[in-house]
Amino acid sequence: MKEFNKTKFKYNVENYLKILFRKSIEEASEQQIFQAVSYSIKEYIVDLWIETHKEYESRDVKFVYYLSMEFLMGRVLGNMIINLKADETVREVLEELGLNLNSIEEEEADPALGNGGLGRLAACFLDSLSTLGYPAYGCGIRYKYGMFEQKIENGFQIEVPDNWLKYGNPFEMKREEYAQEVKFGGYVRMERDGEGRDKFIQENYQSVIAIPYDIPIVGYGNHIVNTLRIWDAKEANTFNLDSFDKGDYLKAVEEKNLANTICEVLYPNDNHYAGKELRLKQQYFFVSATIQRAVSKYMENHKDIRKIHEKVCFQLNDTHPTVTVAELMRILLDDYNLSWEEAWEITNKTCAYTNHTIMTEALEKWPIDLFSKLLPRIYQIVDEINRRFLLVVESRYPGDKLKIKNMAILYGGEVRMANLAIIGSFSVNGVAKIHTEILKERELKDFYEMYSEKFNNKTNGITQRRFLLHGNPLLAEWISKKIGDEWITNLPAIKKIADYAEDMTAQKEFMDIKYKNKIRLADYIYKHNGIEVDPNSIFDVQVKRLHEYKRQLLNILHIMHLYNQLKKYPDMDFYPRTFILGGKASAGYKIAKAIIKLINSVADVINKDESINGKIKVVFIENYRVSNAELIFPAADVSEQISTASKEASGTGNMKFMLNGALTVGTMDGANVEIFEEVGEENMFLFGLSSKEVMEYELHGGYDPKEIYDSDAEIQLVLDQLINGCYFPDHGLFNDIYKSLLGIHKNEKADPYFILKDFHSYELAQRKIGKAYRDTGAWAKSAIINVAKSGKFSSDRTIEEYAAEIWKLKKI
Numbered sequence: 001m002k003e004f005n006k007t008k009f010k011y012n013v014e015n016y017l018k019i020l021f022r023k024s025i026e027e028a029s030e031q032q033i034f035q036a037v038s039y040s041i042k043e044y045i046v047d048l049w050i051e052t053h054k055e056y057e058s059r060d061v062k063f064v065y066y067l068s069m070e071f072l073m074g075r076v077l078g079n080m081i082i083n084l085k086a087d088e089t090v091r092e093v094l095e096e097l098g099l100n101l102n103s104i105e106e107e108e109a110d111p112a113l114g115n116g117g118l119g120r121l122a123a124c125f126l127d128s129l130s131t132l133g134y135p136a137y138g139c140g141i142r143y144k145y146g147m148f149e150q151k152i153e154n155g156f157q158i159e160v161p162d163n164w165l166k167y168g169n170p171f172e173m174k175r176e177e178y179a180q181e182v183k184f185g186g187y188v189r190m191e192r193d194g195e196g197r198d199k200f201i202q203e204n205y206q207s208v209i210a211i212p213y214d215i216p217i218v219g220y221g222n223h224i225v226n227t228l229r230i231w232d233a234k235e236a237n238t239f240n241l242d243s244f245d246k247g248d249y250l251k252a253v254e255e256k257n258l259a260n261t262i263c264e265v266l267y268p269n270d271n272h273y274a275g276k277e278l279r280l281k282q283q284y285f286f287v288s289a290t291i292q293r294a295v296s297k298y299m300e301n302h303k304d305i306r307k308i309h310e311k312v313c314f315q316l317n318d319t320h321p322t323v324t325v326a327e328l329m330r331i332l333l334d335d336y337n338l339s340w341e342e343a344w345e346i347t348n349k350t351c352a353y354t355n356h357t358i359m360t361e362a363l364e365k366w367p368i369d370l371f372s373k374l375l376p377r378i379y380q381i382v383d384e385i386n387r388r389f390l391l392v393v394e395s396r397y398p399g400d401k402l403k404i405k406n407m408a409i410l411y412g413g414e415v416r417m418a419n420l421a422i423i424g425s426f427s428v429n430g431v432a433k434i435h436t437e438i439l440k441e442r443e444l445k446d447f448y449e450m451y452s453e454k455f456n457n458k459t460n461g462i463t464q465r466r467f468l469l470h471g472n473p474l475l476a477e478w479i480s481k482k483i484g485d486e487w488i489t490n491l492p493a494i495k496k497i498a499d500y501a502e503d504m505t506a507q508k509e510f511m512d513i514k515y516k517n518k519i520r521l522a523d524y525i526y527k528h529n530g531i532e533v534d535p536n537s538i539f540d541v542q543v544k545r546l547h548e549y550k551r552q553l554l555n556i557l558h559i560m561h562l563y564n565q566l567k568k569y570p571d572m573d574f575y576p577r578t579f580i581l582g583g584k585a586s587a588g589y590k591i592a593k594a595i596i597k598l599i600n601s602v603a604d605v606i607n608k609d610e611s612i613n614g615k616i617k618v619v620f621i622e623n624y625r626v627s628n629a630e631l632i633f634p635a636a637d638v639s640e641q642i643s644t645a646s647k648e649a650s651g652t653g654n655m656k657f658m659l660n661g662a663l664t665v666g667t668m669d670g671a672n673v674e675i676f677e678e679v680g681e682e683n684m685f686l687f688g689l690s691s692k693e694v695m696e697y698e699l700h701g702g703y704d705p706k707e708i709y710d711s712d713a714e715i716q717l718v719l720d721q722l723i724n725g726c727y728f729p730d731h732g733l734f735n736d737i738y739k740s741l742l743g744i745h746k747n748e749k750a751d752p753y754f755i756l757k758d759f760h761s762y763e764l765a766q767r768k769i770g771k772a773y774r775d776t777g778a779w780a781k782s783a784i785i786n787v788a789k790s791g792k793f794s795s796d797r798t799i800e801e802y803a804a805e806i807w808k809l810k811k812i
């Protein structure tokens with residue numbers, strides 16, 4: 001195997017500067033240097049990429065295709081260098097050239113082709129797949145504009161387009177040779193072929209050509225390179241005179257428009273379904289291209305399409321790529337002339353589905369009208385799947401209308417994608433134990449009853465390579481010095497660090513590293529927010545998408561309460577706190593945006609109030625994304641995981657904090673439950689209703705927050721401050737928040753996320769934190785134990801489970 005060559009790399013950096021920009025190092029801009037360094041790294045990677053694929057071919061391996069509308073990759077360069085184990089060499093060479101790797105890394109755009117959890121999980125999975133040596137493709141869309149950039153102006157969120165491709169992406173490779181045609185609209189004509197079989201022919205459709213761009217995904221220290229394949233669109237008919245002659249002028253224009261809009265932008269919705277026609281076009285576009293290419297690739301080396309499931313598995317990342325089921329059926333029926341029964345059996349052995357949320361607003365349901373017009377042949381197939389499925393339901397539960405209502409794919413004028421995904425897949429998984437149980441017992445109960453064998457759990461994980469080795473080099477080095485570096489590819493080995501939990505020198509070293517990381521973040525905050533924060537204070541952090549169920553509101557209401565207390569009792573016993581929050585709100589999510597404004601308004605007042613001697617500081621991190629996340633996790637003392645129990649499917653931020661030695665304050669929700677199982681009561685701060693209690697209340701129409709408001713003066717004060725101009729002169733601004741808590745809005749449940757109900761229990765947990773932090777030794781011990789117990793939460797473990805239990809993949 002070719003080793004990374006220092007001399008060649010050095011030569012390449014200068015050579016690429018010359019070839020790409022006609023510049024020398026002295027003349028080049030930082031961005032040009034970033035490009036040249038990236039091309040030099042890519043040159044090395046391409047050889048490994050070729051070799052990996054030769055090996056795959058010679059062993060005739062099975063591939064998983066991970067289909068996802070989102071890949072929230074974060075910056076690539078630094079991570080690639082680390083995975084190549086070339087960090088030292090690269091730094092050396094760059095220093096010889098008078099360059100610094102860290103500032104070069106800062107030049108890279110932060111590829112944000114994703115919203116939050118589900119997209120970042122996909123990125124962690126790709127890292128693990130390559131590191132473990134599993135043959136895989138990530139398949140998605142090459143959005144021209146990724147997740148918007150968030151600007152905070154006057155405390156309000158402003159969305160700015162993210163032009164991540166402005167300077168070009170040095171790591172991608174356009175693969176024209178694998179372009180695919182994708183058809184929309186028109187109608188389906190039926191005819192009999194020579195053998196008396198029905199043929200279905202789509203006519204008068206609009207086409208787009210899907211062009212794949214491949215990005216290499218480098219495994220850690222194993223020379224294996226898989227592919228992230230993202231599809232771009234171009235028009236099918238070049239706009240030529242021919243079209244005028246044939247009277248196809250309008251069609252040519254329409255196709256051009258379609259091609260131009262389809263990959264334009266990522267929908268900025270997290271845990272929420274937007275229901276826009278363009279979104280359905282995006283889904284079918286990348287699914288059809290992916291499936292067509294996967295089938296062709298398989299047929300290049302195999303004869304029997306009936307055995308495709310032996311070499312191919314399609315993993316559907318949530319319901320977004322669910323048209324896969326029908327598209328594969330279409331290809332098998334129409335292109336390969338299989339019978340319905342054969343095609344269905346193969347499809348069912350090839351597709352698997354992951355559910356990432358139980359939020360009802362995330363359920364994808366397309367109006368039949370729209371769906372059938374846009375995808376006429378696909379709709380026919382869905383209709384037939386539905387018809388046959390309902391026959392089975394009817395024979396099993398004769399006359400049971402409720403079953404049909406719950407389980408039909410087509411119902412009430414809508415196509416229900418989750419039902420299609422479950423019926424068409426051999427595996428249905430949730431993403432944390434409690435989430436899978438809720439799916440089985442409640443959300444998907446009927447399906448579980450019918451297909452219990454399909455259901456399984458795969459608790460999420462994160463890659464320790466990005467979130468510890470790359471993001472927290474000081475802690476990574478400290479751990480490796482103490483226990484060796486096996487943890488990099490086998491996270492459970494990190495448990496040995498627990499031997500140092502009670503060692504006072506180790507505790508001090510650990511806290512020193514935390515302190516340095518806090519200074520690093522404090523500098524970032526000063527630079528970006530102009531706020532001075534004290535690294536000796538407790539850094540209490542909640543960073544994630546803004547969502548009511550994630551309860552950033554509980555956090556800020558509690559901060560308002562603390563501030564009231566400090567004003568009232570200036571001498572009260574209180575350990576200084578820096579509350580750090582960050583996250584984007586969907587552009588159309590009004591109340592989430594009001595919460596951002598509230599956080600910033602409260603921050604303004606508190607940070608400027610000299611009477612509290614800086615005991616509380618509040619910081620809102622603008623434009624939270626993967627690159628600043630890598631600075632934030634290492635600096636956190638406290639990890640806020642405070643969603644309403646039962647609502648957060650898993651969470652993965654919770655795992656990143658734990659890995660970096662933060663203690664969790666959290667509810668028994670998502671993967672918090674499993675973190676609790678690992679670290680135990682003494683190393684975590686639990687509070688709030690259980691998911692059973694929440695679901696019980698929900699069953700009975702909620703609870704009455706007004707009672708709490710009326711009987712609790714402290715809560716009343718905080719709520720009144722929302723609307724009395726205490727934090728912002730515009731009284732109306734936080735009205736919606738106030739009403740959402742007390743239920744003054746017509747037809748809306750009061751406090752549907754149980755914020756007031758959990759308030760005191762949260763406050764109590766927070767008080768315990770303040771007390772616990774005073775005992776530095778005990779705190780350090782708990783933090784080290786959190787690190788030591790994070791082994792379960794590596795995405796390597798998750799991927800091993802998917803590979804063994806769902807995909808049946810073999811490593812190379």
Ligand code: 4GP
Pocket residue numbers: 115116117118119121269270271272318356357362431460648649650651652670
């Ligand atoms: C997220 C869930 O909200 C989060 O709990 C989970 O950890 C993550 O998926 C990965 O499984 N869901 C989404 C979404 O991002 O858009 O539904």
